[in-house]
Amino acid sequence: MSILNLIIENKEAYYNLASEYFNNINPEEYENVKFDNIVSKSIAVLIDHDFIPTPCVKIKMNLFKDEKEIGAYYLYVNDDKEFIDEFLIIK
Numbered sequence: 229m230s231i232l233n234l235i236i237e238n239k240e241a242y243y244n245l246a247s248e249y250f251n252n253i254n255p256e257e258y259e260n261v262k263f264d265n266i267v268s269k270s271i272a273v274l275i276d277h278d279f280i281p282t283p284c285v286k287i288k289m290n291l292f293k294d295e296k297e298i299g300a301y302y303l304y305v306n307d308d309k310e311f312i313d314e315f316l317i318i319k
């Protein structure tokens with residue numbers, strides 16, 4: 229089975245995995261940021277990157293406050309859903 233088919237068939241599992249990793253971030257990392265909603269945004273296959281081992285799956289979730297996007301969380305996993313890296317970006 230191709231990685232694309234695997235993602236399509238398991239997209240909710242990928243989003244749940246990203247939510248789980250996000251919830252495990254130390255709150256001190258974003259203590260000054262108040263948000264009221266996290267929205268699953270996209271899943272992509274990353275083929276080439278300067279500092280992320282590829283190929284991998286990139287899962288993006290947007291953070292919102294009062295319906296305005298205030299940041300994003302990115303989780304990178306391999307095709308076995310094993311952690312590679314994560315980034316939390318606050319605007």
